[in-house]
Amino acid sequence: MLSAMQHLSSPLLLLLLCSPQMTDSCSCALSHPQDAFCNSDIVIRAKVVGKKLLGDRPFGTMRYTVKQMKMYKGFDKVQHVQHIYTYAAESLCGVKFEINKYQYLITGRVYDNKVYTGLCNFNEKWERLSLAQKKGFNHRYQLGCNCRIKPCHYLPCFVTSKNECLWTDMLSHFGYPGYQSRQYACIQQKEGYCSWYRGMATRDKTILNATDP
Template identity: 70%
Template sequence: MYRGFKKMPHVQYIYTESSESLCGVKLEVNKYQYLITGRVYEGKVYTGLCNLIEKWDKLTLPQRKGLNHRYHQGCSCKIKPCYYLPCFITSKSECLWTDLLSNFGTPGYQSKNYVCVKQKEGYCSWSRGWTPQDRSVINTTDP
């Protein structure tokens, strides 16, 4: 499954650096399915250690459903990372991401179970992965 057909209608290769010391990634091709994020530059798709790369079966159910059904609802929202307290949002289009406070930069409970989406009132907030959007809105400073 591939997203981004408008920008790249055909992808034959995904490029990365040759070693991890140069931020390259090693994938076990034809053994696992992966979620791979990256960028398109001069007609080629690139990925590396700074991009999100995860085995599909290691994603939580809310993450998989979010990728297929919910994350696009947050395209106009910005996720603002919180590295240390105090943290604040500065506009109604931001969701405060607090996983970095307790997980040392690794995805934590918030990123595994919530999605930042625009609400009916026009502001962005965290919503539990697959439950109907209006029922599970949480405060932007929660998890």
């Protein structure tokens, strides 16, 4: 395994070691879209228009050429994104985009002015996002980057700090992504308190309990 690891380029190796487990398949922790936004260097909406394999499989790198439609985050990192890099192999958490078909919401990290992404990043067809998620990436999620979304996998669960929102999607038998992921943002309110916000009223008028919805 060590000799195989030596073939991996250092930026992608860092992403691999930080996110998935080193097994035969990619394994990633569930993440709310807001966390994906806040923890990413780059967030864009783009159409993938080409691809090229760099190196040999399975440790090669796939370079996707994109037509950027809008940048939501990352102006201080890269002025305009033309290429997205990822592993060629899905077992190493490489993400696959369809060419000339869809617009994607793409999140990633920047190393040496190159944008890297993978299956542990949030990458989704734009048309599949809910209206709340689109508004979240456009402006709401950034309002909650000082908040902490606390996953609840088993009951009982409690918030332990005023800046936490309890994320309970994983408790539902409907699975992930759940209602909180698709409809809510965890927004910082007055006096540093964070609570779930659905966008049905102005931010100051919508104060939800930290355990809602």
